Amino acid sequence: MDGKLKLIMKPIIDILNERISSAIMSAAGVDCPAVVKPTGDAKFGDYQANGVMAAAKQLKCNPHQLAEKIIDVLDVSDICEEPEIAGPGFINLRIKPAFLEAKLLEINSDANQLGVDEISKAEKVVVDFSGPNIAKQMHVGHLRSTIIGDCIARMYKFLGYDVVPQNHIGDWGTQFGMLCALLEKKTEKKKTNETKTLEDLEAFYKEAKSLYDTDEEFAKTARDAIRGLHNGESFWIGEWNAIVRESQNHYLPIYGRLGVRLTQEDERGESFYKDMLAGIVEQLKKQKLATESEGAICVFPEGFKNKEGAALPFIIQKSDGAFLYATTDLAAMKFRVDELGAKKIIYVTDARQALHFQMLFAVVKEAGWVDDSVELKHITFGTMLGEDNKPFKTRSGETVKLKDLLDEAVERAAVVVNEKNPELPDEQKMQIANAVGIGAVKYADYSNNRDSDYVFSFDKMLAMEGNTAPYMQYAYARIKSIERKAGGKDVNIEAEISNIKELHLVEQQEIDLAKHLLKYSEAIIAAAAECRPNFLTGYLYELAQKFSSFYSACQVLKADEKSRPTRLLLCDLTARTIKHGLNELLGIEVVEQM
């Protein structure tokens, strides 16, 4: 790829920003960003530069007159019509049809990237997400971290980063001590060799938890057990292995169903760091950062206060000698920076852990383990609520198992497929129900601002109207249907598209769709920068809407010879973009028919 092509592959908004910013510089002599944004209203054109008013303020001059001076030195004639000044000093820009057409052809010539440039090469990004607990089924509480993290990993990868997903499994914490203590009690310390199903383990877990909370002696046994495990001297290490294996057999298939790309190779659970933990504590002691307080070993990072206003501890070793999640997180951080060479580490966990991560980040910086060249990000998200606006639970108050949730979504989708398309073969109906059901669950999550809590509702997400997965899958299926019908109408789509020399964008719906197709890169870059999948779903929804308007206004196969290749190309690029966004970035299946 040569330099020229690279330049033009840049998002249009970036090109305009650069051009206008430098025009402001040369016309006014101030370094003031152009602040180019898409216009709120089509009557103002496609993009507007808002920065002139700010520049005029700096210079204490009339913004309108300044805008005129800027336009005089501004050359965007290859992209836009003559810029217009409006209001107090907006510069309004309208994309030239010729540019639109050229750009569309260019995207077509590089269909894998869909007009999106790789912005960075090989910078290593660790994305820490999912992190289910061993010995428990995944429940709805794991859904958000798992799929949001997966989407972030996919977006960064597509943009050219060297992404290392990490699944920080909860396989070494206090809950394990409880399980061991219960095994000890039940078997009188005899190894059993029985394989335990996950259901057994869950029942065990429940029993252990309630004993732990009520029986002080049991709690002590549990703490001893986890300390033993942490010191590598536990009788139960074999049992521990079996429990981990059984749990993997459960959650790896769930990842498969969810279309989440985490594999066993991405797994570095808490136990992976077990040999580092004592050293972590020692080192922080040596650095005089860790001190004993109330029997526990703590670091007191700057600026954190507890209820009484005293320094807030980051506890790295409990008074009973066991390590805890702060210790493993420190070890993981060191490993990621020193061994993996991470330049950016993104932690995807719910918002309740915000304080923990703030303190973690503060500690590693104070210790000098991580310098400013490494970016640490905690990406938070809100809670999934039930329709009663309380944390999502079953009617009997149990946590909802992820498997059950997915099953129900697929079943409900299957009912609709049967209504709409009874004539399809069963196997295909199942496949569609699967794609629609799982897709609806994921999409509903992605399309919400991750900061807010959101109300989970099968009825809403499977309504198949509005901003939902099925709406977009449907748009895709319609395009595929056109392609299938083309043969019967003697239309050779491939030939028509590959022979296109110039486009004829005439109808408003064609132009709107074309313009939106060019904005894919802007959407992905914004979504990745902020780790906000809802920016991407917003883009895709708008694309599907614009396609649907186009579809009902413009005939494709029966279009005249002048229009048809252009329309076929619009269909093709729309389908590819929807497929790419849904499939490659959100991990949601598309279907050929629905």
Place this chain on the structure above:
RNA sequence: GCGCCCGUAGCUCAGCUGGAUAGAGCAACGGAUUUCUAAUCCGUAGGUCGCAGGUUCGAAUCCUGCCGGGCGUACCA
């Protein structure tokens, strides 16, 4: 007490480093199918952006205070 998040149309939510008349979807109402899938499209109606100040040419957006909700705040993760 302190800290973080949230408060936008009847409901569920967008609103990108402050920008022009605050946008979608659902629900409501009215239209569109001899035409490539109507799981669709077109239109109507609906808002003191929690409240009060402040900064600004301009505030849903930034600052301060208050109200309401959620979460966190020493040995769970």
